[in-house]
Amino acid sequence: MPSTARLVVSGAVANLAVGTLFGWSLVAPALMTDVGASDSSGSGVFALALVAFSAALLGVGRGLRRLGARRLLGVAAVLAGVGLGLTAAGRWAGVPWIGVGLLFGTANGLAYGTAVALAARVPGGRRGLASGLVVGAYAAGPVVLGLVAPRVLPAVGWRTGLAVLAVLVTGLVGLAAVLAPVDRAPARGSEQPERRVPVPFRSVVALWLLFAGGALPGLVVFSAAAPLASAAGLGAGAAGAAVSLLAAGNLAGRVGAGWWSDRVGRPAAVASTLVLSAVALGGLAVSTVPAVVLTGFAGIGLAYGGVSALVPAVTADRVGPRAFPTVYGRVFTAWGCAGLAAPLLVSQGAATASARPEVFLLLAAPLLVAVAALMSLTAEAGSRPGR
Template identity: 35%
Template sequence: MPRAAAPRDLAGALLLSLAFGSIHAFGVLMAPLEQALGASRGAVSLVYSLAIASLTLGVFTAPRFLPLGASWLAALCGLCAALGIAATALLATPLAAWAGFGVVFGFCNGVAYSLFLSRAAAALPASPGLAAGLVTAAYGLGAAGFAQVLGLALPRLNWAQVLYGFAAAILVAGLAAAALFGREAAAPGRTAGDRPPAAFTRRLWLVYFLGASGGLMVIAHAAGIVAPAASATTLVAVGNVAGSLLGGVAGERLAARLSLALPLALTAAALGLLLAVPAAGLALLGLCGFAYGWLIAAIPVVIRQSLGAAAFAPAFGRVFTAWGVAGLVAPSLAGLLYDWSGGYGGAIGLALAAALAGLLLVSSGAAFQVRSPPPQR
């Protein structure tokens, strides 16, 4: 018989998601860190690149930590992440920023990401897709909200004070989530039979990489693709949140193929129209953000629906590395193509081709197969 809903667990998952989404507000800190650390733009940009790589590693290794109590793990993530951010302010060197913000905060972010996805699904056992959509949307809202707060604080306080406040907010959120979570393990125990099928994870990895590449390219370069820059960035963020909410529900209610094919088709359509009708660029970037949000919310739901709760964390950890690779490759490649051509046409065309390839892979019965969802216990 399905468990009853657990509002406290859902509240804790949403709070943790909002707080750790802040890592993607790093762009606001880039210029102040350049000046404070006496570092180049490339050196400071490496902080975020390390954070993306460490976040991916955190999600991948999270199954090793999830058997701990959810409360302990939330508190530990909050504490270690806060220490990493505070160390950046205290030591004030590029190395401290790479290690503290990039590696430590990034890694804790990945573990927390897996934790709040697991707790949200457990909190709404009758609707895990809605749960995934809510926490994924909260993660995006956290990035937007912290960007606004940091942007308001930086002209009034020095950079170190802002980082100390940032660290305090993460610590409080982690402790508050710990108080809300139950005492049980953060994820169901595993058995030998819970090992995720290699063929399934490989195919879904490729779909995720191809689909996420276009969305991440647009998120990174929205301000340069169309003007005004602020409106472009905002519309992509709003579309991302809206798509996350719909994507989780779609992943639960639609067949796996369809729930993944639709956002890939939307991405391809939006990018194709962006090449053909540049005047509609703002709306089309918002559509790209919507499709990206749908895809990243649907992926964990498809995994959970296809493999069951016990195999979710290890399978998601493997598939999520596709997002990390896309995050490192797609924005950088788009920048190189822009430098070479003087425009974004080549980057958009390449992202369009990736989305179409992902759509073809999902649509191919021979290339994308999942077993029936396990019976509810």
């Protein structure tokens, strides 16, 4: 298998496995009840997992320098297996917080950070597609779990299901570790030119704002998809279709935007996703025609997926593969902040029919911030010697 393909397959397999974290809601109600915790505490476990995810991602750069991709994925495999296995066997209310919140959340950060770092090593002409495939696999994980779990869990119970998932996740991340390169860093000779490129603080800020502004509309719609669809006048069946289109668009947007960026250039591809997001928000704000609403949800999903795939590729283009893990760990905190802001916007009335138009129009503001950040990055890249 060519080395480039190994990088992509390793990253994709790791992300497919740990992305199942986002299927937590499939088992959370029964799990929390059985261990004597309240149903609502399941959302707290997930929030803790996201905090652990982001914290671990910040340390991936140092981890790759000290351990290398193969060993770091091995650590992630062990943490994921122990965390899920402990949760499957536990009888104490605090077990899910430790097993899923801390251990599996940390495994997610280590695996995801290593996976996108592997994609960043792919040469620039294929880096967009590589990033799209790797981050797309993370979105595919909960999709696959969502198709399988509702059929399996009633028959075997959540404990058996979670134990099987622990084995599968550990095995897949372990396979990703075997496929990952042994070296602790990119080859010295091939990375010397990129290693000398400075990483100005303003570039990190611009990348952060691009991610936060570009992702916030999608995160808001994801966080209240069904109520927003209902508030737009859709019936129960059509609202379900809107949620499905949102998820499908997210997955397709990650792969499609990465592929597109290799052909038209990263700035043009990012600009396209921001425009698509703005058009979709406009349609959702002014129309309750089912076809327009469904198209708007699909557009939001595509745009969010595109931003999720393109920001890692843009970051790698700007800072090089060697600096990427450290810089992207910082940039990724933008996603966490946007994720925290999304429920706050929803709580202000986003899911009510009267507030729906204003909320969708309000979400155009972060897109303007993202556009300004993209313009700053493009101008800075154009002013650099030899670029």
